[in-house]
Amino acid sequence: QVQLVESGGGLVQAGGSLRLSCAASGRTISSYATGWFRQAPGKERELSAAISWSGASVYYADSVKGRFTISRDNAKNTVYLQMNRLKPSDTAVYFCAQREGTWSDNEMKYNNWGQGTQVTVSS
Numbered sequence: 227q228v229q230l231v232e233s234g235g236g237l238v239q240a241g242g243s244l245r246l247s248c249a250a251s252g253r254t255i256s257s258y259a260t261g262w263f264r265q266a267p268g269k270e271r272e273l274s275a276a277i278s279w280s281g282a283s284v285y286y287a288d289s290v291k292g293r294f295t296i297s298r299d300n301a302k303n304t305v306y307l308q309m310n311r312l313k314p315s316d317t318a319v320y321f322c323a324q325r326e327g328t329w330s331d332n333e334m335k336y337n338n339w340g341q342g343t344q345v346t347v348s349s
Contacts, residue, residue: 228252228338229250229252230323230340232246232341232343233343234246236344236346237346237348238345239348240312240313240314240349241311242347244312244345245307246306246307246320247304248260248262248304248307249302250304255303255304256279256300258279259278259325259326260277260296260298260322260323261331261333262276262296262307262322263322263323264320264345265321266318267318271333274287274289276296276331277329278329285329285331289315293310293311294307295308295310309345314349316345317345317347319343319345320342320343320344320345321340321341322340323339324337325338
């Protein structure tokens with residue numbers, strides 16, 4: 227059974243940066259697409275960014291486009307989310323999730339999830 231562990235969250239001032247990591251254990255990630263979802267208090271979970279198994283296809287929500295970069299290192303079994311120019315509206319719990327095949331914006335199509343990491347951006 228695969229385990230996904232997120233790390234890298236924390237408290238940062240607006241305009242700052244954080245890099246989240248999603249490390250997988252139990253199997254290789256090389257044939258799995260990965261999505262970074264986030265859930266703010268009182269809001270539904272939404273897809274922020276996603277990457278195909280090869281890295282050739284990426285997706286960004288409009289709210290993070292130009293500020294976030296998703297990448298993967300299959301040799302390290304890890305997917306990253308570099309978050310720059312953070313805003314208070316980016317405050318949320320960030321989850322990584324994986325599924326076989328291509329990425330999807332439907333969270334129900336992901337069958338492996340991490341426990342989440344809190345990102346708090348102060349104004």
